[in-house]
Amino acid sequence: MSQDVDSTSTPVPTDEGTPELEPFNAVRPREMDTTAEAVTARARHVFGNPDAEICIVEFGDYECPYCAGAAPALHELVESSDGRIRLVFQNFPLFETHPFALTAALAAESAEVTGGSEVFWKMHHKLFKNQTRLTDGDLRLYAEFVGADPDRAAGEKAQEFAPLVQADYAAGIASGVVGTPTLFIDGAPYQGVVDVPSLRRAALGNSAPARRRRFGRG
Numbered sequence: 001m002s003q004d005v006d007s008t009s010t011p012v013p014t015d016e017g018t019p020e021l022e023p024f025n026a027v028r029p030r031e032m033d034t035t036a037e038a039v040t041a042r043a044r045h046v047f048g049n050p051d052a053e054i055c056i057v058e059f060g061d062y063e064c065p066y067c068a069g070a071a072p073a074l075h076e077l078v079e080s081s082d083g084r085i086r087l088v089f090q091n092f093p094l095f096e097t098h099p100f101a102l103t104a105a106l107a108a109e110s111a112e113v114t115g116g117s118e119v120f121w122k123m124h125h126k127l128f129k130n131q132t133r134l135t136d137g138d139l140r141l142y143a144e145f146v147g148a149d150p151d152r153a154a155g156e157k158a159q160e161f162a163p164l165v166q167a168d169y170a171a172g173i174a175s176g177v178v179g180t181p182t183l184f185i186d187g188a189p190y191q192g193v194v195d196v197p198s199l200r201r202a203a204l205g206n207s208a209p210a211r212r213r214r215f216g217r218g
Contacts, residue, residue, distance in 0.1 A: 015129040021069035023195045026183045030176035043088040044112060044164070045120055048078040052086035054186060054203050059090050059172040061180040062105060063098035068128040070181045070194045077199050085203050089124065091168040092180055100134035102165065107139040107153040109161035114149035122146040 043057070058074060060067040078087050091108075093101035104127050111123035126142045127134065136154035143153035151157055172182070176189075183190040185203050192198045 015126075016132065017129055018068045018072055019065050021066065023193045023198075024066055024069070025192060026181060026190050026194050027177070027179040028191050029182055029189045030178055043090070045089040045117070045124075046086055047075065047089070047121060048081070048086040049083040050086060052081070052084055054081075054085045055088060056085060056190075056199070056203060057088045057090060057184040057187075059092035059168070059175070059177045059180060059182045061092055061094045061098055061101045062108065062127040063101040063131055063134065064094065064180045065131065066194075067181045068131055070183075071125065071128050073194055073196050073199065076196050077203070080196075081200075081203075090171060091165045092172040092177055092182070093165065093169070094180060103136065103139065103154060103158065104134045105165045105168075106158040106161045107143060109164045110152045110158055111143060111146060111148035113161065114143075114152055115147045119147045123148060 056074065056077075058067075058070070060070075074087050078085050091105040093105045095102045108120060108123050108127060112120035115123075123142060123146045126146055130138065130142070139154040139158075140150040144150040152160070175182075175184070181194065183194070183199075190199075190202055192202055
């Protein structure tokens with residue numbers, strides 16, 4: 001396990017690291033309702049070149065071990081794409097199964113609002129690396145560590161970000177999402193293995209510009 005806090009920082013639990021999982025298939029969505037307005041929910045969290053020709057959308061849950069396992073592969077894919085692929089993350093907390101998933105999503109949204117995109121992605125990875133420590137106290141510590149406002153990361157003040165999470169969740173339901181991680185490449189459901197080679201083959205062999213509008217930045 002690695003320690004990513006220096007001696008002058010507020011103590012933060014040692015990162016557990018992302019789980020070592022065998023390659024797994026992305027969750028198969030239900031039949032998609034392409035008429036639903038929620039599908040066009042604004043994509044707030046974009047990793048990579050925002051003008052990349054290929055867009056991968058992930059509906060994820062911060063307490064899902066498979067989402068934590070997918071995160072390094074998705075980020076490596078984007079970083080090695082020479083600006084051709086971007087990743088959009090949308091919240092889909094499985095709150096009936098994962099008791100801390102919703103509050104973790106609120107904390108991540110607070111990091112975006114109070115610290116900006118770079119801070120959001122730092123919080124994103126911090127949450128995935130510490131999936132068994134997502135209490136309100138933990139979330140405040142993580143927010144302080146990554147440069148977000150700890151007072152707005154948990155508790156009553158974090159509830160102001162609930163509509164953002166709800167919009168993502170509604171977009172997922174409208175898109176047929178039933179579990180996490182669910183991936184779409186240019187709007188088409190991805191049902192293959194979630195590893196870099198498989199994702200790269202699917203993404204670079206996919207050209208559906210009309211679909212991208214549904215998961216665009218605006």
